[in-house]
Amino acid sequence: MTVWVVLVSMMLGVATSMAAPPFDPAARPEVALETLLARSRGSEDCAATTDRLRHILCSGVLKVGVRGDYPLFGMAAGTIRSGYEVDIAERIARQLGVTLSLVTVSPANRIALLAEDRIDLVMATMGHTTLRDAHARFIRPHYYASSTELVGPRAVQAADLSALAGRTVCVTVGNASNAELSRHGARLLLFDNPEQLIDRLNAGVCMLAAQDDSFFAKSFTDPRFSALYDRKFHFAPLPWGMAVANQGGEDLATALSLISQMMHRDGVFVDLARDHHIDAGFLMEQRAVWNRPTCDRADGFSNPDCVLRPHATDLAPTLFASRVSDFEHWLGTQAGIHPVLTMFKIAPAWDLIRWGLFNSIILIAATLASTLLFAVVFGLGLSTPFKPLLWSARAIMVLVQSTPIVLSLVIAATIANTVFSFSSTVALAAAAITLGLTNGSYAGQAISEAIVTLRSDYERLHSTVTAPKMFMEAMRRSLVQIVSFLINATKGTPAASFIGAPELLNALTDTTSFSSDRTTTYWLLLIFYTLAVLLVIQLCTILRRTLEREIARPGGDSP
Amino acid sequence: MILQPDFFAAVLSGMLLNFEIAAEALLAGLVLAIPLTLGTVTKRTAIRRLTASVVLILRAAPTFVVMFFLFNLLPHRVSIGGIAMTMSPQIIVALSLLPYSSTYFSENGAEALRQWRAGSVLAASLFVPNTGRAYLVLVMSTGSGAAIGVTEGISIILHHAESLPTLSERLAVFATGILLFAIPLQTGFILLTKLRGMLTRIALSAAHTPQSVQSPDHA
Numbered sequence: 001m002t003v004w005v006v007l008v009s010m011m012l013g014v015a016t017s018m019a020a021p022p023f024d025p026a027a028r029p030e031v032a033l034e035t036l037l038a039r040s041r042g043s044e045d046c047a048a049t050t051d052r053l054r055h056i057l058c059s060g061v062l063k064v065g066v067r068g069d070y071p072l073f074g075m076a077a078g079t080i081r082s083g084y085e086v087d088i089a090e091r092i093a094r095q096l097g098v099t100l101s102l103v104t105v106s107p108a109n110r111i112a113l114l115a116e117d118r119i120d121l122v123m124a125t126m127g128h129t130t131l132r133d134a135h136a137r138f139i140r141p142h143y144y145a146s147s148t149e150l151v152g153p154r155a156v157q158a159a160d161l162s163a164l165a166g167r168t169v170c171v172t173v174g175n176a177s178n179a180e181l182s183r184h185g186a187r188l189l190l191f192d193n194p195e196q197l198i199d200r201l202n203a204g205v206c207m208l209a210a211q212d213d214s215f216f217a218k219s220f221t222d223p224r225f226s227a228l229y230d231r232k233f234h235f236a237p238l239p240w241g242m243a244v245a246n247q248g249g250e251d252l253a254t255a256l257s258l259i260s261q262m263m264h265r266d267g268v269f270v271d272l273a274r275d276h277h278i279d280a281g282f283l284m285e286q287r288a289v290w291n292r293p294t295c296d297r298a299d300g301f302s303n304p305d306c307v308l309r310p311h312a313t314d315l316a317p318t319l320f321a322s323r324v325s326d327f328e329h330w331l332g333t334q335a336g337i338h339p340v341l342t343m344f345k346i347a348p349a350w351d352l353i354r355w356g357l358f359n360s361i362i363l364i365a366a367t368l369a370s371t372l373l374f375a376v377v378f379g380l381g382l383s384t385p386f387k388p389l390l391w392s393a394r395a396i397m398v399l400v401q402s403t404p405i406v407l408s409l410v411i412a413a414t415i416a417n418t419v420f421s422f423s424s425t426v427a428l429a430a431a432a433i434t435l436g437l438t439n440g441s442y443a444g445q446a447i448s449e450a451i452v453t454l455r456s457d458y459e460r461l462h463s464t465v466t467a468p469k470m471f472m473e474a475m476r477r478s479l480v481q482i483v484s485f486l487i488n489a490t491k492g493t494p495a496a497s498f499i500g501a502p503e504l505l506n507a508l509t510d511t512t513s514f515s516s517d518r519t520t521t522y523w524l525l526l527i528f529y530t531l532a533v534l535l536v537i538q539l540c541t542i543l544r545r546t547l548e549r550e551i552a553r554p555g556g557d558s559p
Numbered sequence: 560m561i562l563q564p565d566f567f568a569a570v571l572s573g574m575l576l577n578f579e580i581a582a583e584a585l586l587a588g589l590v591l592a593i594p595l596t597l598g599t600v601t602k603r604t605a606i607r608r609l610t611a612s613v614v615l616i617l618r619a620a621p622t623f624v625v626m627f628f629l630f631n632l633l634p635h636r637v638s639i640g641g642i643a644m645t646m647s648p649q650i651i652v653a654l655s656l657l658p659y660s661s662t663y664f665s666e667n668g669a670e671a672l673r674q675w676r677a678g679s680v681l682a683a684s685l686f687v688p689n690t691g692r693a694y695l696v697l698v699m700s701t702g703s704g705a706a707i708g709v710t711e712g713i714s715i716i717l718h719h720a721e722s723l724p725t726l727s728e729r730l731a732v733f734a735t736g737i738l739l740f741a742i743p744l745q746t747g748f749i750l751l752t753k754l755r756g757m758l759t760r761i762a763l764s765a766a767h768t769p770q771s772v773q774s775p776d777h778a
Contacts, residue, residue, distance in 0.1 A: 155722055167721060170708075189708055190631070205708040207721045402741035404702030407713050410720075411733050418726045494623040498706050505627060518631045526620065526628045533619035 025299035029265075032298035033258040037096070040251055052244060053252040056120055062098045064089040065105035065119040069193055071218035072276045073125055076104055084276045085123045088143060088242075091268065092121075095259050106193070107172070111135050114245050120252065121244055125212065127176055128241035128310040131346070136243035139256045140307040141264055141290065144240040144273075145282040148177040149213035150232040156207060158232040165422030166413045166500055170197050170206035173518065176311065177236040179352070179510045181210060185422040185500035188509050201229065208232070217278055239308045257301035264290035321345040339520040343511040356507025357528070363428050363493050363503050364532060370436025371443065371489040375482060378444020379474065383451040400441045405495055408434045413499035424502045431496030439489040446481035450474035476547060483540040490536045494529055504528055566719060566732075570739055573712035576649065580704065580711065581697035583653040585690070588660025595665035600672055614665060617658040623703050626655035630707045652704040652711075656697055663693050681761050688755040695747045699740075712740065 024032065040051065046058035056062050066085050067074030074083040081102050093100035103119050110122045114136055127146070128138045150158060150169070158164060165185030171178050173190045182188055189206065191197060194215045200206040213234060219225045242260075244252045263269050264286045273280040289295055295306035318324070324344045331337045343349040381393030400408070409431060416430040451474040458465055465473075475482070497505040508521045598610030633646045644650070667689045675683035702713035716736035720729040 153722065157724065168717070187706070189706070200708055203710065204718055205710055205714070207718060398745060399737065399741070402744050403737045404699045404713055404740060406702040406705055407716065407733065407736060407740075410717055411730070414720075414726065414729055414733075491619075491621040492623075494621050494627075495703065495706075497623075498703075505624065522628045522631045526624055529621050529624045530616060530619045533621065534615070537615075537619065 025297065027298045029258045029261045029296065029298055029300065033095070033255060033262075036251060036255055036258070040255075050248045051251055052120055052249045053255055055248075056096065056098055056252065060098050061101050062089075062093045062096060062121065063101045063103055063119045064092075065103050065110055065113055065122040065124055067106075067124045068104035069195055070125050070215065072278055073214060084144070084272055084278055085125070087272045087275070088263070088269070089121075089123055091263065091272075092256065092259055096255065111243070114243065117245070121242055121256070123242040125214065126240060126243065127212075127238040128243075128308075129176055129238070130310050130312050132243070133310055135246075137246050137249045137253045138241035138243045138310065139253055139260060140241065140301050141257070141260050141286060142239035142241050142308055143260060143263075143269060144214065144278075145237060145308070146212040146214040146240060147234040147237040148175070148180075148210050149216050149234050150208055150210050151201070151216050151219075151229050152206075152208040152232055153228060154230050156232075158208060160233055161235060162422075164208070166410075166417050166427075168207055170200050170209040172197065172211060175211070176238060177210065179348075180236055182500075182502075182506060182510045185417075185427065187498055187500055188506075190509065198225075212238075214278065221277060236311075238311045241310075254301075258298070261290055261296070261300050265296055316347040318345055318347050318350045339523075341520060343508070343521065349511045352507045352510050353504070355502060356504035359424065359428060359501070359507075360493065360503040360528070360532070363432060363496055363501065364490055364536070366428065366432035367435045367439075367489045367493055368486055368536070370432045371439045371486055372436075372482075374436045374440020375443035375447060375485070376475075378441050379447030379451070379471065380444075382444060382448035383471075383474075397441045397445060400438055403438075405435070405438055405492055406498055408438060409495060409499050422500065427499055427501040428496070428503075431493070431499060431501045435489050435492045435496070439485040439492070442488075443478070443482045443485040446478040446485075447471075447474050450477040453477070479544050479547060483544050486540055487533065487537055490533050491529075563719070566735075567739075569715050569719075570712050570736065573710060573715040574739065574743075576709070576711040577698050577701040577704075577713075580649055580653050580701045580709075581656075581694055583650075584656035584660050584697050584701075585694050587653065587657055588664050588693075589690075591657060591661035592664035592668050595661060596668035596672065599665055599669040614662050617662045620658045622655050622659060622700055623706070625658060626652060626703055626707060629654055648704060648707045648709045651707065652701055652709055655703070656700055659700070660693060660697060664690070667693075681758060685755060685758055688751045688758065691747065691751045691754070695744055695751070698744065712736070 024035075027035075036053075037057070040053045041057055043049070043051070043054055046054070049055055049058065066081070066083070066089060068076030068081075070083070072083060074085045075081070086102065089102065090100055103113070105113055105119070105122060105124050107124070107126075110124045110126060111132065113119045114122050122136070123143070126132070128142060132138070150164075152158060158167075161180070161184040164181060167186055168189055169181055169186040170189045170191060171181065172194050173192060178188060189200075191200070194211050197206065197209040197211055197215075198219055201209050213231075216231070219229075220231075242256060244256065264283070267287050270280050270283045270287055273283050289306055290300070292306070294300075295303060300306050321344075324341050328339060328341055331339060343353055378393060378397060381389055382397065384390050384393070403411075412430040412434040413427065416426050420426045451470060454470055454474055454477065458470070493503065494505045496503055497509070500506070505525060508525050511521060595610055595614060598606050599614070601607055601610075629646075629651045630648065633651065635646055637644050637646060667686055671683040671686040674680075674685075701709075701711060704711050705714035705717055708714075713736070716732060720732040723729050723732065
């Protein structure tokens with residue numbers, strides 16, 4: 001009897017499988033979805049399947065990664081979940097006829113969890129970019145679109161990106177528009193999650209904050225927030241996509257695309273957005289698109305006229321990307337170290353780093369030259385017998401030495417950006433001059449003190465010497481101090497990032513647009529600058545010893 | 560009105576934070592300087608060389624980079640010896656100043672130890688004004704905290720200036736800020752220079768009396 005039941009069941013299974021018609025591109029989306037689900041249900045053994053859709057249908061559970069801290073879209077309060085994305089996930093699970101299981105994800109781990117098979121689908125405020133296309137299979141049509149919004153106190157004026165030069169903008173790490181802000185000279189203050197931006201705006205730490213407009217939507221529903229802050233401008237439009245794993249995710253992606261098409265066509269997305277007080281402008285446009293006969297068909301989601309393109313992030317690989325990957329793999333297997341060297345594998349990120357390195361070296365060289373120049377100027381000014389000049393030099397020295405370097409840099413940048421318009425060169429020059437002025441004032445003070453002791457020495461020996469010769473001797477006497485302030489000036493160069501100078505610290509901050517990894521990034525930064533300072537120490541030591549040997553040889557000029 | 564009524568109170572309260580962070584960096588630096596100082600003056604060559612290498616690297620690490628490194632890589636909460644701590648930006652600024660403060664105190668501490676061993680207690684006591692000078696340098700350096708969102712004096716000045724539309728108004732705010740920082744810092748530097756001069760004079764005059772050249776061993 002049992003044998004008969006098994007045989008009949010097998011025959012029915014085969015019959016169901018054979019009864020499912022082939023995928024018809026011109027069919028209605030609901031017909032195509034039904035066909036696909038029927039085929040998946042009737043296909044291979046559940047235990048052996050590698051197909052994600054089949055696995056979900058077999059287990060009866062759809063695991064969706066959603067945000068737990070993003071107002072209106074995905075919030076978690078204990079076991080209670082709410083938000084636009086949560087509601088979409090529920091609709092999808094219902095369409096597939098399975099139970100929904102929600103998993104909290106963050107921007108840093110959402111794609112990784114997908115690759116590790118810990119979730120089937122991610123729907124977590126994720127912009128669809130060409131870079132992310134390589135790591136996950138994005139579902140089209142997109143279920144939302146946002147743009148980056150700049151928010152700040154009503155009294156603050158900022159009409160467009162050009163107004164951000166030299167100003168602090170609070171952003172979240174990994175945000176795709178960080179590089180754009182940085183290119184316009186904004187000082188980026190990085191935070192882990194968008195909620196911190198609101199806190200910091202309210203605490204007065206952030207004068208301006210940039211984030212997806214979808215995030216600020218909730219805040220602007222609060223009358224107190226609206227009274228204090230307003231939207232300055234929008235930029236970088238970005239479609240949002242849900243995504244599934246690349247491997248084995250083809251059928252699941254097709255099913256989700258068909259469901260999304262129908263949800264657009266039937267106005268479900270619009271209704272859900274309105275339920276959560278989310279701007280539905282984009283969704284209204286999409287509803288019209290998906291009601292077109294050319295789009296409302298089984299292959300609509302692959303029709304370029306119906307779907308949006310991902311945000312192009314121009315991510316050509318570097319020529320040595322494969323060798324970098326090999327190196328990552330080698331380090332992982334040999335030393336158990338797993339650095340993320342994305343910045344060396346993506347051409348635009350590598351360009352940023354190359355320019356950052358180049359600018360850092362230029363900045364260090366310019367700062368050293370400027371420190372020496374100001375040391376001479378202050379040395380002369382502070383040792384002159386001409387009183388008005390002497391007092392002026394002293395006043396400037398006290399002023400410069402009493403001003404914290406960060407404040408000095410900002411003052412220099414404010415003046416420079418007013419006189420010239422903001423550019424990388426202006427920011428680098430302002431930083432080199434400021435760092436040179438501060439450190440040169442200390443070195444110049446040392447030179448002037450050496451001149452005083454030399455004068456007394458020459459007077460004691462009843463000897464005379466020309467002023468230039470005495471100045472050179474004073475420079476030699478104060479070499480130790482000069483060298484120490486040259487080293488100090490080199491150590492100060494990373495602070496130039498605070499005024500938007502495109503040196504390595506700023507360049508690496510920009511690369512967080514391409515990768516949310518920060519460990520490797522900041523290790524590289526620390527190693528580079530420490531080595532740069534060590535190199536300057538070494539060069540200065542060689543220079544000092546050479547000059548000291550010169551003085552010590554017979555016929556030296558010292559009194 | 561360029562300067563709002565609460566501007567001075569806000570900047571002064573922010574400056575208190577600068578002094579507080581500098582005090583934290585100073586105390587932590589003094590503690591960390593103890594092993595470095597002992598490693599510097601030890602007769603064991605290997606330890607001395609190792610300490611010299613550590614000091615060289617610590618001296619070469621730029622404060623601003625160390626601050627960003629710690630800010631981005633330290634977990635928000637850490638547990639040290641079972642005590643849970645929140646790594647606030649304020650603590651991160653203090654920690655970023657540790658390479659400077661610890662190496663400064665280890666070098667000055669080693670020099671003071673040498674002077675004390677040589678019998679010149681007064682010369683060794685120059686460690687006190689040097690510590691004061693380092694404290695004022697630390698106060699100046701704490702302004703870097705503005706880059707990671709610490710609401711200290713510089714951050715408040717910049718925040719106020721950014722809300723003003725014209726260059727002249729911003730420069731007026733900056734000038735006021737410089738003045739507010741310059742008064743305590745220059746007063747401190749002048750007092751420390753006087754204290755240093757006084758101690759040097761005492762040391763020099765004591766060097767001319769027969770008793771002063773005796774080390775504690777000769778007494």
